[in-house]
Amino acid sequence: MKIGVVVSEGPYTHQAADTAYQFVKAALDKGHEVPRVFFYHDGVNVSTRLSVPPQDERHIQKQWTALAQDHGIDLVVCIAAAQRRGLLDENEARRQGKDAHNIAEGFRISGLGQLIEMGIQTDRLVTFGD
């Protein structure tokens, strides 16, 4: 089965990003496909490469980046939600005249159309959030 995943709460404050990660791993282990994960609302904060949690804690962004690289998952961060919250890739930083960018490897910024497209193209859409 093709499963699309939405993460709609921020890392560390809320368990959604962790549970979504465990769910995607389990689904892949069972032979399902997870072509894309869409990060929305505070979920976009998962994609910052500047997160430095204590060493004895999980690193949520790195977990996602590794999972995406191992399984070819498209990690999409909503551009409108990201810009509100200070998350920019190199292109957007240049376009907005900002002196820094902070999107981690394996994530890409794109529009809400990617969320709708995922709903159309997958068999199930599973949301992790409140």
Place this chain on the structure above:
Amino acid sequence: MSDTKKFLYVNRKPPYGTIYALESLEVVLIGAAFEQDVSLAFLDDGVFQLTRGQNTDAIGVKNFSPTFRALGDYEVTKLYVERESLEARGLSEGDLQEITYEDEDDDWEEKPSIRVVSRAEMAKIMADQDVVLSF
């Protein structure tokens, strides 16, 4: 993208206090370009999103409630509101904005987009969907 799917956007939170309602509406507006069969559901505190006479001056955030009245132009014409949620909050249909659309299949007659339904009817509407996005 060959087929048309039934998309339901479920709105459960009040319009202000958190960003869920605004960012839900943004998905609806973008999603309209994909020509899917779109419905919106309003329940729990989500029914406050449609109340008339909203004024956000004192809290310094944008009042986005007029945008709901533009949904008809995006061919989003089915706004289901749960009666039990209204009643639990002391609201009735008269407390909600008038939101209409022009029915192209009926000589462009102006018709109401808001349909107040019972909790049982809402359950059926939800069961009938292909994709449910909950905010």
